[in-house]
Amino acid sequence: MNDRAPPLRLWAGEALEIPKLLLSPLQRAVPIAAGHGQPVIVYPGYLTSDVSSIRLRRSLNAAGYAAYGWQIGKNSGARADLLDRLVPQLEELSQRHQQGATLIGWSLGGVFAREVAKQRPDLVRLVITLGSPFSGDPRANNAWRLYELLNDHRVDSPPIATDLAAKPPVRTLAVHSPIDGIVAQAAARGLAEESDRQVELTGRHLSLARSPAGIRLIGRLLAEELG
Template identity: 45%
Template sequence: MMFRQTDVATGAAQISARLGEWREEIARRGGLAFQRRPDGARGPRLNWLLGELRTPVEHWQATRKARVHAPVAPPAAPDTVSRAVMLLPGFGTHPVRMKPLARALEAAGHRVCDWGLGFNFGPTEERFDRLCERVLAMARKQGEPLVLVGWSLGGIFAREVARRHPEAVRMVITMGTPFSGDRRANNAWRAYQLIAGHSVDEPPIGQDMAVKPPVPTVALWSARDGIVSPRSACGRKGERDLAIAMRCTHLGFAAHPDVADMVRRLVAAD
């Protein structure tokens, strides 16, 4: 009986200690989420943020317009080259959100895979190492460097992989990725700090996000982006090789037909 009482008391103490650790962690993350935005760092205006709600409607309109104005002709032939492409999802999203982009690239004859890490809840050194291992393995399997297409935070991962392993990366295409300027010039940094558990100023990877990787780097950005500052996603000369403006929301980068067509052309032209 004494043994059982001691065992119960020990278990209760362990549970109490664990609950205390959880409370401390929640409080720490809450403090990160409610930090004051520095002066001069501004994300997109509220009306652009609310405009993100129109993303499904815009996709439907763009797809319908393309069908109405498409000439009556046989289906377009696949691109003359076939590239190995890896898609990296945005913060808080799963690779399934990029399926429309994957289908468009596959229809053009490219070989597409996702990053293999499930939901993107922010970087850790372990997750980044696993991503690097996957990129190296896929490059060996495909017999050629990969084209990395990163949406939002996925683009930060892509740029960092290319910086560490340029021999395994043919090109990096970022879509609405905040790699330039102030790291709080967006409307997602508080959610990022809450979920990822670290400050945007001290990430496990991407300490020098604006430094261009030693491979061709293209930044797709949109003046209608309601989450990431267009200037941060566009970047400055020397931070990327080419910047191309799109007309879509931030959420739209993952599936908008115009974006998919642009990515397809960039991959084929490389």
């Protein structure tokens, strides 16, 4: 496994995606295959909130899914009480819809989605991570220095007792990109035993959860896995 962070040229390219990410809540839904009311919870990336997933959730809702944000504000990193805040939402939505939910996590949000699924696998049908650094060296990305600057713990010592690379006991998909400028592709793909399916999408890190290509891939994966 290549545990090195993406090269500077890829990292610099992510800057081109920032305006597109900021404008994405204003953009129309991307047509995807129809759902049938299945609940989906989308977890945002580091230093973003549910605003970052508006276009994805708009697309899912327009297709017939019941999509929700994580509803706890900005993703500021791991907290000791984070799972205590996320698991009740999963329980409430699963009860409301009378079925398990799909968890979609972008970047660090995908790491948390995997951990929620480990806590309540009976309430999760599927986990999809998008460029999430769950495998290998936790410093195989270009965000770890900022993370440690803004948090009271190191990236390799989160305040949650867990093995981040261990696969949740539910169907788990890992989407990774060869041109991701923030998270190393190997860290987001993981080893074969760390997820059930690894899917490559050529897109920058900041586009994975909001670009038409990313949203269409998510729609296809949901149709294939939940159909």
